[in-house]
Amino acid sequence: MSSSKPLVYLVLGPVGSGRREVLADLIEGGLGEGDRPAVLLAETEAADPADARLPNLARWSGSDVHLAAELPEGATHVFLVIDGRRNPVEQLEACKSWLEISGAEVARILCVVHCRLAEQHPPLVAWFDACLHFSDVALLNRREGVANKWLSDYVARCEKLFHPCLFELVKAGRVKNPALILDPQARRVSHAFDAEQEWLITDGEGDEIDEQEEVEDEEEVEIKAEEDPYMARDATGRHAKRIPELTKYLDQLPPAAG
DSSP, rough: OTTTTTTTEEEETTTSSOOHHHHHHEEEEETTOOEEEEEEEEEESSOGGGGSSSSSSSEEEEEESOHHHHHHHTOOOEEEETTSSSHHHHHHHHHHHHHHHHHHOOOEEEEEEEEHHHHTTHHHHHHHHHHHHHHEEEEOOOOEEEEEEEEHHHHHHHHTTTTTTTEEETTTTTTHHHHHHHOOOOOOSSTOSSSSOOOOEOTTTTTTTTTTTOOOOGGGGGEEEOTTTOBBBOOOOBSSSSOSSSSSHHSSOOOOOO
């Protein structure tokens, strides 16, 4: 990763999951004296008491296809918090384009899981699955009133799905080891934000083949860039892999800090 560019962290999770409180704890406990963090928050996010703890806070604007933001000058660590009501996959696509234009790379993608929301609305587990597909760390928050069995079953389910991301419990807005959470080591399923492009080699029937495998007719071999399953689109231009609409479930919970 270029030393002239800051480490960029993308923060996922729904509004009300406590993202900014957790982020403040990570910055305060996980960075050193010489680090210069900055936070970019979606302009559509309402103000929150935790904002006072976020250093060099600025707002980013844009749509699901375009993100307008400048890398803060002099920052060593930049934390971009996505809009907690909009489709995370579409926003990640915009983030990917923004990073490519700015010449920066992702250090880690963090997801704050609203456990109570997922427990009360089972369809949203698929929404969090999409976030975890891209995440290096899953921070399990808003566990008040959540059954222990549900939480253990949820983590066990994620393990069966082979999510390689690190799972950590959040208690009172804090994690045990902030520095471990911010360690820029990739643990995500998706290759969409990798510095080097992943390639697929397929035969004449479209089946994937190993690059070491010999094929009888080299003219039938096709090499193409790997497409993330959540970012792939169908013939209509919509994402082929759909996720639930978040907003209709958010409005059924009492307001909570973002």
